Amino acid sequence: GQNIDQPTEMTATEGAIVQINCTYQTSGFNGLFWYQQHAGEAPTFLSYNVLDGLEEKGRFSSFLSRSKGYSYLLLKELQMKDSASYLCAVSRDSNYQLIWGAGTKLIIKP
């Protein structure tokens, strides 16, 4: 079947680094997305990985290993505004359909 797993909740300290993991099992693979969603708001696009390796974008980086069905989102120099849910989504094929994980709620403490 199709499955995406993420931790339900994580806690980190302001200024620190946190890694949010995502593992997936899908019938096809055509890229992995990370989105940020603040409570009560719409998801916003963070990153897209289709090849193995690390993509860096400011304080946020995303890593993909297709052979392991694994990705992580790395957030550095955490700020209070980073408190949000982080959603992992996989594109199974060449169309635009995505399978979504349930999201990881990240709590930042001072």
Place this chain on the structure above:
Amino acid sequence: EAQVTQNPRYLITVTGKKLTVTCSQNMNHEYMSWYRQDPGLGLRQIYYSMNVEVTDKGDVPEGYKVSRKEKRNFPLILESPSPNQTSLYFCASSPDRSYGYTFGSGTRLTVV
């Protein structure tokens, strides 16, 4: 400003009363989609559209209808809403898979 606009933001309705949630995008995106989001379940796709007059079912289409008569608009229709359709709904659009989606602000629907 490039955006996806959904209306209404909040809606409380009664079982069986037909309703439409509107979605409009001003970015000339070909692809549009409707999702519902429920606690612990993540986003689930209801319907999507690859272009004008081209629509297809997502993972949870039962009880919903859509239409795509113009490129910018993609309304979601609930012909006979039921309480299990109480949820947070998002419309999204995209020009290309690798760019990700732009989401509307969401519609919180309660069916009593």
